[in-house]
Amino acid sequence: MERFLQLANGSNDQDFILLGLSAREDMKDSLFVIFLILYLLILLENMLVIYVIGNHHELLHKPMYFFLGNLSCLEMCYVSVTMPSLLMGLRSSPCRVSFSSCMAQLFLFISLIGTKCTLLASMAYDRYLAICHPLHYPLLMRPQICWGLALSSWVGGLLVSVVKTTCIASLSYCGPNVLNHFFCDVSPLLNLSCTHVALTELIDFILAIVIFCGSLLIAIASYMAIGRVLIRMPSAAASHKALSTCASHLLVMGIFYSVVLFMYSRPGHIKPTDLNKVLSVIYTVATPMCSPIIYCLRNREVHTVLKKTLHL
Structure with a gap:
C-alpha cells in the first residue's frame, strides 16, 4: 500500500483524459438525467435493504441476510466509485483527472x-451448507464463521x-494520456503505457484467474452439490422450495460473472472498444440496481418485511 501511494504521489503532475461514453451531444443531457436517477435509485434500494435487515434482525436473522447486507453495502460503495466520473463525463466530456x-x-x-x-462465492457456500447439511448448518454457519x-x-x-494497482501505477505513461472509457480501468491504462507491460499483464491475468475463476469454481461446486441433493429429494415440493432459496443468488451471480469474466479473465493489453464500455455499464450500473430488486422480489421473507416497513 505504501508503495502504491509513493508511486501515485510521485506522478501527480500527470493527468489522464477520460473520453466517457460515446454519445451524440444532443443525447448527453438526457443520459445525464437517466444515469443520475439510476445512481440515486441504486443508493436508495441498497440503503433500504440494509435498513430492513438491520432493524428486523429477529425475522431476518439467517446468515444469508447477513451476506445480503454486506452485498448491499458493497454495491453502494461500488457504484459510487464509477458513477460520479460517468456523470461528470456526460456534463463535460472529455474529462481530465489527475x-x-x-x-x-x-x-x-x-x-x-x-x-x-x-462475497458471491461465500453466499453460494452458505446455500450449499443450508441445503446439503441442514442439521449441521447452525453450527457450520455460526456468527463467527459468517x-x-x-x-x-x-x-x-x-x-x-x-x-x-501498484503494478499499474509503476508503469510509465508517455502520452497522449487519453482513456477510451468513463473511468480508470485496467485495460485502457495498460494500452497507454509506453513501457514493457508483459509482467504487469501476467500478474493481472493470474490475479484475475485466482479471484474471479477461483470464486466462480467455488460457486459452481456448491451448486453442483445442491443439484445432486435436489435430484434425490423424494418430494417435488421440497425440491422446489429449496431451489427457490437459491434462485435470486443464481440470477445475480450469473449476470455478474458472465460479464466480468468476459471483461477481465484475459490479457489486459487489448484495444478498447465501445462494447467494453457498454459491458462496463452493465456490471457497474445494471447489476447494483437489479440485485436488491431480484432479492426482494424472489425472497418471501424480505418481501414481507419490506411491505411491513413501507406500510403496504
Missing part, C-alpha cells in the same frame, strides 16, 4: 469488484487491489 485520482479510483474499483466475487467469510472477502479484494 494521476493520483485515477490510481485511487482504480484501487477502489479493483478492491470492490474482487470483494464482490468472493463474520470470518465476510471479512476475508473484503480483505482479499483489498490485497488483490494493492498488488494490481
